[in-house]
Amino acid sequence: MTTLTTPPPPSKERAAPPDGKRPARLRLPARLRRVSLPYLLLLPALLLELVVHLIPMGVGIVMSFKELTQFFIRDWGAAPWTGLDNYELSVDFDAPVGEALLHSFFVTVAFTVLSVGLCWLIGTAAAVFMQEHFRGRGLLRAVFLIPYALPVYAAVITWSFMFQRDTGLINHVLHDQLGLTDSRPFWLIGDNSFVALLTVSVWKGWPFAFLIVMAGLQNIPKEQYEAAAIDGAGMWQQVRRITLPSLRPVNQVLVLVLFLWTFNDFNTPYVLFGKSAPEAADLISIHIYQSSFVTWNFGTGSAMSVLLLLFLLLVTAGYLLVTSRGRKSADV
Amino acid sequence: MRRLRALAALATVTALSGATLTACGGGTSTGGEGSNASPKTLTYWASNQGPNIAADKKILTPELKKFEQQTGIEVKLEVIPWSDLLNRILAATTSGQGPDVLNIGNTWSSSLQATGALLPWDAKNFKAIGGKDRFVDAALGSTGTEGKDPAAVPLYSLSYALYYNKAMFKEAGISKPPATWDDLVTVGKKLSKDGKWALGAEGSNLVNNIHQAFALGKQHGADFFDAQGRPTFTSDGAVSAVKQYVDFMAKDKIIAPGNAEYAQNQSLRDFAQGKTAMVLWQAAATTFEAQGMKPDDWGVAPVPVVSGKPGAERQVNSMVAGINLAVFKNTDNLDGARKFVKFMTSDAEQAHLNKAYGSIPPVTAAQKDAAFDRADTAVLRDTLRKSAAPLPQVPNESQFETSVGTAIKKLFADAAAGRPVTTESVKSELSKAQQQMPKS
Numbered sequence: 001m002t003t004l005t006t007p008p009p010p011s012k013e014r015a016a017p018p019d020g021k022r023p024a025r026l027r028l029p030a031r032l033r034r035v036s037l038p039y040l041l042l043l044p045a046l047l048l049e050l051v052v053h054l055i056p057m058g059v060g061i062v063m064s065f066k067e068l069t070q071f072f073i074r075d076w077g078a079a080p081w082t083g084l085d086n087y088e089l090s091v092d093f094d095a096p097v098g099e100a101l102l103h104s105f106f107v108t109v110a111f112t113v114l115s116v117g118l119c120w121l122i123g124t125a126a127a128v129f130m131q132e133h134f135r136g137r138g139l140l141r142a143v144f145l146i147p148y149a150l151p152v153y154a155a156v157i158t159w160s161f162m163f164q165r166d167t168g169l170i171n172h173v174l175h176d177q178l179g180l181t182d183s184r185p186f187w188l189i190g191d192n193s194f195v196a197l198l199t200v201s202v203w204k205g206w207p208f209a210f211l212i213v214m215a216g217l218q219n220i221p222k223e224q225y226e227a228a229a230i231d232g233a234g235m236w237q238q239v240r241r242i243t244l245p246s247l248r249p250v251n252q253v254l255v256l257v258l259f260l261w262t263f264n265d266f267n268t269p270y271v272l273f274g275k276s277a278p279e280a281a282d283l284i285s286i287h288i289y290q291s292s293f294v295t296w297n298f299g300t301g302s303a304m305s306v307l308l309l310l311f312l313l314l315v316t317a318g319y320l321l322v323t324s325r326g327r328k329s330a331d332v
Numbered sequence: 333m334r335r336l337r338a339l340a341a342l343a344t345v346t347a348l349s350g351a352t353l354t355a356c357g358g359g360t361s362t363g364g365e366g367s368n369a370s371p372k373t374l375t376y377w378a379s380n381q382g383p384n385i386a387a388d389k390k391i392l393t394p395e396l397k398k399f400e401q402q403t404g405i406e407v408k409l410e411v412i413p414w415s416d417l418l419n420r421i422l423a424a425t426t427s428g429q430g431p432d433v434l435n436i437g438n439t440w441s442s443s444l445q446a447t448g449a450l451l452p453w454d455a456k457n458f459k460a461i462g463g464k465d466r467f468v469d470a471a472l473g474s475t476g477t478e479g480k481d482p483a484a485v486p487l488y489s490l491s492y493a494l495y496y497n498k499a500m501f502k503e504a505g506i507s508k509p510p511a512t513w514d515d516l517v518t519v520g521k522k523l524s525k526d527g528k529w530a531l532g533a534e535g536s537n538l539v540n541n542i543h544q545a546f547a548l549g550k551q552h553g554a555d556f557f558d559a560q561g562r563p564t565f566t567s568d569g570a571v572s573a574v575k576q577y578v579d580f581m582a583k584d585k586i587i588a589p590g591n592a593e594y595a596q597n598q599s600l601r602d603f604a605q606g607k608t609a610m611v612l613w614q615a616a617a618t619t620f621e622a623q624g625m626k627p628d629d630w631g632v633a634p635v636p637v638v639s640g641k642p643g644a645e646r647q648v649n650s651m652v653a654g655i656n657l658a659v660f661k662n663t664d665n666l667d668g669a670r671k672f673v674k675f676m677t678s679d680a681e682q683a684h685l686n687k688a689y690g691s692i693p694p695v696t697a698a699q700k701d702a703a704f705d706r707a708d709t710a711v712l713r714d715t716l717r718k719s720a721a722p723l724p725q726v727p728n729e730s731q732f733e734t735s736v737g738t739a740i741k742k743l744f745a746d747a748a749a750g751r752p753v754t755t756e757s758v759k760s761e762l763s764k765a766q767q768q769m770p771k772s
Contacts, residue, residue: 189748295768
């Protein structure tokens with residue numbers, strides 16, 4: 001790779017007018033190279049993104065306008081167009097398909113809010129707690145990260161064993177040892193399945209929050225706490241006035257990522273409940289999977305996926321708008 | 333800069349949620365008729381028939397070696413668990429990248445036939461394996477939509493029977509297994525006490541739910557589909573059949589509530605441990621033996637019917653269960669695949685393999701082997717011959733298994749939680765299931 005022969009002084013470059021007028025002293029090829037280099041470097045990633053995500057996504061969108069059943073999966077291009085039928089079916093909330101989708105949407109929203117909230121709360125509390133130096137801190141930190149390090153399938157299968165009504169550990173402790181329940185409750189069917197799902201999700205998700213918040217905490221200068229302590233601020237005041245505001249940028253990303261992961265989580269409900277989740281824990285990802293792959297109604301499944309994508313884009317855009325506005329006012 | 337960051341974040345969302353969409357993407361391979369481009373190898377997907385995958389490999393590998401010695405064709409074996417099989421077949425169908433020969437559940441024949449991925453077994457292909465009339469009629473009834481060339485060839489046949497624990501029956505003073513459902517409930521109430529239960533079920537296993545509901549449906553005069561292949565899940569007979577099955581737990585209380593969450597054959601474990609006295613199952617002998625029971629510990633009887641005498645029409649007491657052998661249409665070893673099917677359905681291999689798996693050969697000549705006169709296999713064989721019916725051979729069969737199976741799972745969950753299961757609630761669940769069926 002050639003290097004620039006006459007690099008322009010940085011100050012001049014920065015002073016270049018935004019209308020794109022070229023500084024007179026920069027020669028064209030060098031300038032071109034300079035401008036195109038980042039794009040060239042990005043090109044492999046862009047191509048990969050195109051192949052891995054964007055093209056299949058485009059295909060998915062096309063499929064959502066087709067009547068794609070087992071008759072056409074071998075050659076989906078030949079499936080007849082159905083216009084907006086798949087979308088109408090998905091959002092007709094008076095008919096069973098739409099009603100079930102809406103139900104699973106609400107279940108997913110409730111599940112996501114609770115799971116992300118709890119993950120964040122537990123992760124932050126643990127990270128703040130771990131800031132103190134004490135014996136065995138390193139070991140405890142490693143133990144905290146175990147759920148994050150375990151393979152998801154193995155961990156969730158173990159949970160599903162523990163949640164078994166008659167032979168599981170959970171009921172053994174709750175009912176047999178502590179006597180907290182009158183009878184052995186079901187965890188994998190019926191209404192309690194939501195609690196079971198939430199438990200596994202939080203168990204699996206909080207170490208990530210812990211890790212990120214801990215990294216964020218390392219960046220807060222100790223002097224701020226010392227100064228606050230001298231001014232007489234207690235532990236809680238320090239957390240409220242120093243820790244949380246300093247963690248704001250970290251939390252902004254953390255909550256968004258946790259939200260997306262949790263909202264789209266497929267592995268946990270699939271391993272816990274199999275192909276057909278109980279109504280109370282019917283997350284949208286598994287619901288769409290069932291609509292596409294279990295009932296072989298790929299067109300409708302694709303339409304539901306597109307609707308989900310639109311929803312997530314909308315929520316994320318709104319979230320970014322609100323949080324960046326907040327930061328703007330904080331910057332002033 | 334801020335805008336850039338927002339854009340990057342949006343791109344991340346698109347990427348993350350795109351995963352759902354991506355999952356729907358499929359190939360466009362249309363795959364023509366097979367060829368003989370690769371005549372020396374075959375890939376074979378076997379379904380998991382034995383107690384575990386290792387056992388299957390142990391049973392099949394020497395046979396595949398035998399085939400290699402005869403024909404010079406090497407067979408690459410992959411044994412696939414039931415829970416993955418349909419998805420794997422679907423993926424192979426979509427991508428065109430699949431095995432040459434594969435096992436399919438016989439109830440899926442018509443659904444998979446509709447994809448057009450399987451080689452049709454026309455007169456010429458059947459001739460290559462010795463002719464259609466070598467096979468039992470009931471088994472041929474589960475190889476594809478009526479009026480079309482079969483999409484597969486029967487390999488192992490099974491039917492349901494009532495397995496009962498002799499010691500528990502003796503202890504409760506019951507001299508013979510129940511022949512009618514009324515008997516079963518009466519006997520069941522005697523057996524369900526002191527933490528023990530009369531009947532085992534797999535309430536969260538969608539496919540098993542369907543098998544039970546189908547046989548009961550036949551007895552109530554219901555088929556779940558009409559002659560045009562349209563679903564009729566809410567017919568009086570279908571509702572009564574489903575209600576009767578769930579009522580064994582909800583009303584009669586002869587199934588333990590815990591069985592509502594069973595889906596991994598836990599009911600067989602309970603039977604082997606003497607916790608339940610009866611199970612309705614297809615060829616369970618090898619599993620019971622693997623769990624420590626001796627063949628004398630249990631008895632086998634036909635699944636109860638209304639009159640007590642199984643046979644014809646309303647006295648149907650089992651679905652025709654079984655495994656078929658299919659060939660992917662785009663195989664690059666078409667002749668080899670036919671030879672392999674011929675080998676696997678030959679009289680000698682049929683007797684050997686079905687003996688090993690405790691199933692019944694769908695090939696008439698192989699049924700003559702003395703091994704199939706054993707008490708349990710004789711019941712299965714007679715049921716297949718006299719009182720079994722194939723599940724509806726319609727393209728939407730696999731969706732029916734899921735939607736109605738799920739409805740029954742929900743009803744079992746209600747029963748287990750002590751919520752009432754009424755004709756209305758059964759009808760409402762079945763109606764939802766019906767409306768979720770795709771148009772076809």
